[in-house]
Amino acid sequence: MAAALGLSVAVGSFASADAMTDAIKYRQSMMGVTGYNFKMMAAMVKKEMPYNKADFEKMASTVHTMSMLTQDGFPKGSDSLAGPTHAKDEVWSKPEEFNKDVVAFQKASAALVTAAKTGDMSQIGPKFKETAGTCKKCHDAFRSKSEG
Secondary structure, eight states: OHHHHHHHHHHHHHHHHHHHHHHHHHHHHHHHHHHHHHHHHHHHHTTSSOOOHHHHHHHHHHHHHHHHHGGGGOOTTOSTTTSOOOBOTHHHHSHHHHHHHHHHHHHHHHHHHHHHHHTOHHHHHHHHHHHHHHHHHHHHHHBOOOOO
C-alpha cells in the first residue's frame, strides 16, 4: 500500500510538471502568434507592405484575442524551474504589477481593433503604437532578454 501511495504521489508530481511545461509551451505559442501579427501590422503601418483593411483588422483581432489569454499562460509554478522560459520571477513575485500590464495590453489591443475597423491609418497608427508600447513595457519588466 505504501508503494502504491508513493507511486500515486510521484505520478501526481509528473502530471503537475507536465502541466507547467505545457503552460510554458502555451504562452510561448501565444506570444509567437502575437509577434507574427504585430510584425505584419507594423509592415503595413510603416508602408513596407501594402495596407489591406481586412487583413489588418483580422490581425488586430487576433492580437486582442491573445491579450485576453495572456494570464492563462502564467500559472504559478510555470517559472524557470518548470522548463526553459524567458519569464522573470517577477511575474509571480509581483502579480499585481504583471496583471496591470496585461490589462493595459488588453485595453490597448481592444482600441486597436476599433481603430482597425475604421480603415483610417491616422487612427490606426497611434493605436498600434500604443498597443506595441504595452507589450514593450511588460517585456521590459517581466521578460529576460532572448539569447541570440
